Amino acid sequence: MAHFAHYREAHPLPFIIFHYINLGAFLTLVISGIFIHFPYLPNVMGMARGAHITAGIVLIINLIIRIFLALFVDTATSPGTRQKEKEIKAWLPQLENRHQFIPWIKYYLFIKKDHPLTAKFNPLQKFAYMFLPFSFIFMAITGFAMWGPTMNWIVCETFTNLVGGLMNVRIIHYFMMFVNVIFLIIHLYMVITEGGIPLIKLMFLQREHGGYTYDTTTHSISGKDEKEYPKLLS
Amino acid sequence: MDEKVLTSQFEDLLASRGVTRRGFLQLCGTIAAATGLAHVTVPDVAHALEESVIGAAEGNLFPVIWIEGASCTGCTEAFAQIDQPDPATVVLEMISCNYNETLSFAAGHSMEEAKAQTIKQCAGKYVLVYEGALLEGWDGWALRVAEETGVNAFLEAAESAFGVVALGSCAVNGGWMGSKKTPAGAIGCQALMAKHGIETPVTNIPGCPANPEWLVAVLVDVVMMGILPELNIDNKPSLIFEQAVHENCQRRGHFENGEFVYKFGSEEEKKGFCLYAMGCRGPQTKANCGIVRYNHRRSWCIEAGSPCIGCCEANPLDASHNWVDVNAPFHERHRDLRIGNWVVQPRTIGLAAVALTAIGVIIHGFGMKASGRLEDIRFEKQREWDAKHPDSAIGDYTADRIIIHADGTEEVVPADVFEKMQDAEYEQSMKKIGAAAASAVATGSATAQDAVETAEETARTSIDDAEAKTAEDVENAIEEEIDETKGGQE
Numbered sequence: 001m002a003h004f005a006h007y008r009e010a011h012p013l014p015f016i017i018f019h020y021i022n023l024g025a026f027l028t029l030v031i032s033g034i035f036i037h038f039p040y041l042p043n044v045m046g047m048a049r050g051a052h053i054t055a056g057i058v059l060i061i062n063l064i065i066r067i068f069l070a071l072f073v074d075t076a077t078s079p080g081t082r083q084k085e086k087e088i089k090a091w092l093p094q095l096e097n098r099h100q101f102i103p104w105i106k107y108y109l110f111i112k113k114d115h116p117l118t119a120k121f122n123p124l125q126k127f128a129y130m131f132l133p134f135s136f137i138f139m140a141i142t143g144f145a146m147w148g149p150t151m152n153w154i155v156c157e158t159f160t161n162l163v164g165g166l167m168n169v170r171i172i173h174y175f176m177m178f179v180n181v182i183f184l185i186i187h188l189y190m191v192i193t194e195g196g197i198p199l200i201k202l203m204f205l206q207r208e209h210g211g212y213t214y215d216t217t218t219h220s221i222s223g224k225d226e227k228e229y230p231k232l233l234s
Numbered sequence: 235m236d237e238k239v240l241t242s243q244f245e246d247l248l249a250s251r252g253v254t255r256r257g258f259l260q261l262c263g264t265i266a267a268a269t270g271l272a273h274v275t276v277p278d279v280a281h282a283l284e285e286s287v288i289g290a291a292e293g294n295l296f297p298v299i300w301i302e303g304a305s306c307t308g309c310t311e312a313f314a315q316i317d318q319p320d321p322a323t324v325v326l327e328m329i330s331c332n333y334n335e336t337l338s339f340a341a342g343h344s345m346e347e348a349k350a351q352t353i354k355q356c357a358g359k360y361v362l363v364y365e366g367a368l369l370e371g372w373d374g375w376a377l378r379v380a381e382e383t384g385v386n387a388f389l390e391a392a393e394s395a396f397g398v399v400a401l402g403s404c405a406v407n408g409g410w411m412g413s414k415k416t417p418a419g420a421i422g423c424q425a426l427m428a429k430h431g432i433e434t435p436v437t438n439i440p441g442c443p444a445n446p447e448w449l450v451a452v453l454v455d456v457v458m459m460g461i462l463p464e465l466n467i468d469n470k471p472s473l474i475f476e477q478a479v480h481e482n483c484q485r486r487g488h489f490e491n492g493e494f495v496y497k498f499g500s501e502e503e504k505k506g507f508c509l510y511a512m513g514c515r516g517p518q519t520k521a522n523c524g525i526v527r528y529n530h531r532r533s534w535c536i537e538a539g540s541p542c543i544g545c546c547e548a549n550p551l552d553a554s555h556n557w558v559d560v561n562a563p564f565h566e567r568h569r570d571l572r573i574g575n576w577v578v579q580p581r582t583i584g585l586a587a588v589a590l591t592a593i594g595v596i597i598h599g600f601g602m603k604a605s606g607r608l609e610d611i612r613f614e615k616q617r618e619w620d621a622k623h624p625d626s627a628i629g630d631y632t633a634d635r636i637i638i639h640a641d642g643t644e645e646v647v648p649a650d651v652f653e654k655m656q657d658a659e660y661e662q663s664m665k666k667i668g669a670a671a672a673s674a675v676a677t678g679s680a681t682a683q684d685a686v687e688t689a690e691e692t693a694r695t696s697i698d699d700a701e702a703k704t705a706e707d708v709e710n711a712i713e714e715e716i717d718e719t720k721g722g723q724e
């Protein structure tokens with residue numbers, strides 16, 4: 001099976017912790033949001049709302065921390081390597097991504113056969129991951145604009161007026177929920193089909209896995225790692 | 235001494251209309267609370283009202299002109315049509331005696347003259363209360379009174395007023411007449427004045443009908459302080475329109491407990507459960523209806539069993555943001571969206587988008603299976619761009635490759651040999667899942683349909699491989715096969 005080696009350098013522990021918190025908050029938001037929208041499960045509205053707002057606050061604090069971490073923590077910004085750079089490089093366009101946008105689309109549409117060489121995140125992923133923080137902030141503004149204690153905050157009120165009232169805010173928040181859920185579906189699908197079990201194990205259990213290796217100085221495949229990695233946490 | 239004379243004169247006035255001193259003081263209490271001026275006490279309010287009522291009766295001190303625009307007179311009816319004389323009614327009637335089409339005894343020429351005189355003689359000192367929408371349709375020829383168009387009558391009165399009070403959602407932004415389907419060209423006071431460059435301050439009191447006590451509260455501010463109340467971003471009195479109905483709703487406990495009415499006439503309705511599931515707009519409508527209540531504070535919409543329909547929603551500068559267009563259909567969770575002639579709830583669009591994504595992902599999944607990518611992939615030897623533009627290539631693909639073996643030893647391999655090994659490994663994997671699927675895609679001709687067709691085939695062949703579940707299993711399986719083939723060759 002040809003895939004890149006999965007090394008911890010790609011996802012250092014702080015990011016894995018971030019990812020756990022993010023996942024938890026996100027799922028809480030979606031589930032409690034659905035309870036708020038379809039109030040058919042008796043007796044949980046207060047809890048659902050409480051959980052929703054709490055998870056929203058957690059999500060935003062977590063996001064802010066993550067943005068700072070990206071500026072200070074070193075990670076591998078390409079797959080299959082232990083060479084590290086500041087994480088922020090993986091957010092922004094890299095040399096690895098240049099000219100690769102169209103090949104990636106062709107690859108996903110089955111027009112191109114060979115898997116394009118890539119940075120840790122391919123151009124499409126980069127768009128998605130760049131979009132996500134804005135989406136979260138947007139969700140937070142629309143969410144807090146609908147919540148009694150915060151609806152008169154200047155940011156919220158200005159936003160409410162900008163989009164033409166709370167009904168529109170509500171609909172936008174609701175639509176954005178679907179946009180986020182669609183992201184989640186595609187994200188899960190890509191993780192499973194592209195990264196597969198080794199990536200999931202790395203992301204959740206820090207378990208490494210061999211495979212092709214990559215060199216960020218030559219920007220090309222540098223060899224292969226056939227080592228058996230300990231199954232410790234698998 | 236003076237005080238006493240004033241008071242008894244005022245009490246006579248009230249008594250002649252059947253209002254007791256007690257009823258009057260109750261009104262003053264609500265107003266004191268509603269104006270939100272911390273230092274205002276009930277006697278202050280009583281005193282100010284007495285003075286202004288008597289002042290008005292004697293022809294000075296803030297006269298009020300009350301013009302009826304395109305309205306159902308509901309806002310007037312709200313306080314006029316009740317079973318016993320209401321102190322608010324009386325006070326309003328007395329202050330506003332100069333011109334009120336619905337309530338005044340006088341009519342015709344003498345009324346118009348009274349209005350003209352007020353505008354002229356009391357310029358900058360009177361308050362204009364405008365009820366109903368302004369109509370710009372039909373070239374402004376609507377609402378003609380005494381040879382004057384409604385728009386002009388309003389502008390003339392507004393121009394020299396101390397302040398304009400837009401009473402009711404129609405006056406604030408056109409109300410339901412602002413709805414897209416009417417030809418009336420309804421517009422609110424503030425927007426029309428802005429168009430004509432009139433800078434008289436506007437106080438918006440939405441509601442359908444507006445709660446009379448809100449108007450009294452505003453008038454008391456004007457009368458007492460000679461100033462307009464503190465207004466929010468929409469020029470609505472901030473204290474009245476700051477919190478959502480939901481925040482002060484008596485059914486809020488049921489909301490938090492998740493106890494909802496799902497159907498009118500049900501057991502839940504009898505128990506007075508929360509009306510959220512019936513489309514209640516309380517959480518998104520800012521007004522203090524639950525505190526002030528209606529009809530002598532006897533009841534209000536939600537107490538009476540109706541979900542809030544958001545009648546106080548009104549953006550003064552935008553007639554298309556009228557409360558009916560924003561909130562209808564009232565018993566649905568969201569407003570309807572209109573795309574051409576298609577009327578749809580946001581929920582439908584959202585669920586459809588998710589369903590489409592799921593279907594897309596599943597189809598793509600079949601494609602992945604068909605193309606063999608779930609089994610194995612082959613990396614491009616170099617980037618497409620680099621192959622075509624060797625001079626500006628990004629990668630250097632010529633360096634020797636290093637293989638780290640399972641035992642940790644390293645082996646250096648020239649690039650071309652390594653690439654052949656890559657190909658060989660890939661070929662092995664593809665053989666395993668059948669050549670057909672791989673070649674269909676390899677030719678680069680695979681459309682989505684091809685992909686799906688071949689996918690089914692592959693799915694069948696790969697049932698045999700069902701035990702190869704994890705990537706490691708697959709890898710082991712490949713190794714076994716490689717060994718087998720090698721064995722066969724020997």
Ligand code: HEM
Pocket residue numbers: 026029030032033034036037038052053055056057059060136139140141142143144146147170171173174176177178180181517567
């Ligand atoms: C980040 C901070 C967030 C805050 C403060 C927040 C707050 C709120 C509030 C106050 C409501 C109630 C709306 C109403 O009364 O109609 C709500 C509804 C909802 N939220 Fe959030 N939210 C946040 C993020 C999210 C996220 C990330 C999602 C999902 C991905 C989400 C999904 C929903 C859904 C589906 C509803 C129901 C909408 C409706 O019935 O109209 N929210 N949210």
Ligand code: SF4
Pocket residue numbers: 479480481483484485486487489508509510514515516517536541542
């Ligand atoms: S009836 Fe309406 S305003 Fe009252 S608690 Fe329920 S949702 Fe809120």
Ligand code: SF4
Pocket residue numbers: 441442479519521523535536541542543544545546547
């Ligand atoms: S509760 Fe709602 S519908 Fe009733 S008066 Fe207030 S804003 Fe209007």
